[in-house]
Amino acid sequence: MRTFLWYFLGWLGLVLSYPILIKAKYYELRQKTEHKNHFVNQKSQMLARYLFKLTGSTVNVTGLENVPKNGAVLFVSNHQGHMDSLIIHGFIDKKKGFISIVEVLKYPIIRTWMKLIKCVFLDRENARQSSTCINQAIEHLKNGQSMVVFPEGRLSDSPEVGPFQRGWLRLATKSGVPIVPVSISNSYKALAKDGSKVGGVQVECVISAPMYTDNLKKADEVAFIDKLRTAIMQHVSAQIV
Template sequence: MLRLIACFLYMGGYLVYTIPRLSRLKRLPDDLNPDIKKQLIHETPKKWSKTFMAMTGSQIEVEGLHHIPEGPVLFASNHEGNFDIPVLIGAIEKPFGFISKIEVKKVPVLSAWMEAINCVFIDRKNREKAHDSIMAGAKLLKEGNSLVIFPEGTRSKGGPIGLFKAGGFRLTKDSGVPIVPISIQGTADVFEKNGRLVKPAKIKVVISPPVYSRQYKDKDLISLAEEIRDVIIQSRNAKRIAS
């Protein structure tokens, strides 16, 4: 219980503490090199995520960072639990945003930081607005920004990887960026499997080789989603955490 309280007090306190920095970052000149600007903005979320995960006492192993290509990519990851997000922010050096449910936009300060790192909010209950969000995400990718999607659409909470929804892969069809499959294992052991308490866990992140436009351009979205899911399942099984 104490670890849970400490983690969430830190999360809330850090968000409030960073409000002045967020204001300064929003005033960065438009002519600043885009890559430098993204790195400056991502320094704060990365520092938060690394400290936050350290407070859980978890051990995080990351494999395959060399597979991430230069330029914008779409990271596609399975979704075990709420701690997937800080794990990925801390593990991956390339700046990126998330495709997130629109409800998160109501959270003060957090939503402002998410907008700063170019997250896209999707209203899944409104098909027209969801389509507009996908188009906005594709535009971000074309402009050189990377994004993360969780194609399951919900947390597996440590269970089998669910079916992948095909809609998110429209982002790549419209932008032509590489897809980088990511397998996450162990984050549900931090929180979801513990009666919503925070406990240390062994977490494994495996980054698979990218799938380029030339490899997927002739595939329909459903087939592409199934193929990426298979890659993630195979890498997860091959690199399963030793008990």
């Protein structure tokens, strides 16, 4: 019953959000960019929290003081489950888009919201398109828009933190923004990987101190990524229940 209600009330909430999308378009047509960005960020965070809480889950976020108040940052997180994006967007109050996958573009309304918050969509089967996508995200970061990346590249659907890919690091080195590590635990239990089951759980989200890539040499990139992954893993391990 909980799974049915989550899908029913979730899609109902998305459909009822349509007037908000129309208002955002109105701001865009009137060239009220700051109005639009503030409005979209506020409403999209509310929607993310609504969809997450519908699972019956709760989240405890610690380390919010580690998020720089001024300027863009690159949030780097492990990726246990589908709820991770909702948690990061809904419970960390900073304007942000996501490095997502093109497959989500098939979902109406969801894709519109994601485009509004300046997500970019990666085609993992197309190297040229992927490079264009990364460059677009770098421009967003340079223009003051924070971004979120999951360097494992896929859901782990478990407490394990998979190996981190290297290509994402260019987002930080080319834009010069700080990296903010995020550790999420237990989110994979909130919604099954295949979407077949919703379960109410306690999720832990730990935000660690920023890391910087200033003067990072190419030869040191692997060690830097390993250090970041270890920092994220330490907090995930500490919160598994």
